Amino acid sequence: MYTPYTMSTRGRLSRERILEDALRIVDSEGLQGLTIRRLAQELDVTPMAVYRHFKNKTDILDGLIELVIAEGQATEHDTEGWQAWIEVTFLRMRASLLQHPGVLPLLGSSASYGLQSLRITERLLGKLRGAGLGADAVARGLHLLVSYTLGAVAIEVAAREQQQSAEAGTQQEWQRQLRQRFESADIAEFPNLVALAPKLSRFVEEAEFGLGVRQIIRSLTPEA
């Protein structure tokens, strides 16, 4: 068989292998646990070997974003009905982002929305247009859904990190945390926050996220 380029099958390393190990490190030790030296050690190789496959560390981080996004749409699904299809798509995207919370800070930075992001965007646009929505509604709908998902996941991740130290959930626990963190502030300054704390803390659940997505979808269609 003739191959015009050897396409790097010769060495032990490859972009794929490096990215997989990098993602494993980020998952287990966080983004700041990912250093070139640590990564090289995991790959059983010299630090500089990595630079034969990536221009620099930023290049690796960009690859991680793409990897996680690709994972979110790894397996096709043919859910019936465009509304349900969209809901499932965003639920999956949320799931894979939550599975790799370390990469989330990367999404907000750098202008690296690559091929995978474009692919999923394209399919979403297709579904929305197919539903008979006008161009403006389609554009705004996509923007609402993507923004909401990104923000919701960011908030969920932050909330989960906060739960590390103290298991929250009960109202007393919430009050105690508030009081503890802002001893100087009067707890009476936040009556609504305290009253609604149980409901607010429920927004780290998949079901609630799904309801949010559905509400946005419903708001796109003119009074059904």
Place this chain on the structure above:
Amino acid sequence: MYTPYTMSTRGRLSRERILEDALRIVDSEGLQGLTIRRLAQELDVTPMAVYRHFKNKTDILDGLIELVIAEGQATEHDTEGWQAWIEVTFLRMRASLLQHPGVLPLLGSSASYGLQSLRITERLLGKLRGAGLGADAVARGLHLLVSYTLGAVAIEVAAREQQQSAEAGTQQEWQRQLRQRFESADIAEFPNLVALAPKLSRFVEEAEFGLGVRQIIRSLTPEA
């Protein structure tokens, strides 16, 4: 006048002065431009002097988040009508986040939602409850609005960084960028993306963001 604690009025430095200079650096040179040495130089002081006022660099970054959020609600406003009030509040929050795009990656990380964040949350909850919404609607409404804002700003910031290299805007420009970045991918793979590009690129405007917020608010109230 008697003061029980001197509260650090003696030295040249203070938490406030340090945070102000830190924010100025982040604004002008980005988050990665903020180093302790650079900051100390700006303050005309030794690097280690900063550590008399902050436990570590993370402590400084947490302070920056609070500073920006505080700025977003610096001046009160008494817009008539709860819906308009909420819209103005989120428009302001977006504006101050966009004014300091460098701190945005910080919002996604760390569990540091401080006093300022709680204050604005409390007021929003009050407005929503005052509008006669049920507890569930209030909680979901807050979550939708905050998540949307966070995500929308993140996307705006990323889009603006992308515009640095090439002024986008026209449809031809968009196509050229797409083709350039994914030479191997067939442009025909993204028909919807190309068709809707002009509308999609409009989502870096304040007006469009406001429309998104209004649409969410409208979806909260049962068929008016």
Place this chain on the structure above:
DNA sequence: TGCTCATTGTGTACGGAGTATACATGAGAC
């Protein structure tokens, strides 16, 4: 089979990051 040479991994080293630790200084309180 053996020469050639691009590709891939190594070794060493440099500048800059955050920050621990010990020390200097200077402004109130007595």
Place this chain on the structure above:
DNA sequence: GTCTCATGTATACTCCGTACACAATGAGCA
């Protein structure tokens, strides 16, 4: 005047990303 403690300094250590020169390897052609 002297004590004391908060504030800023000096020095140095570890770890980071990565530039640069070199060594090994294996595919392609003679």
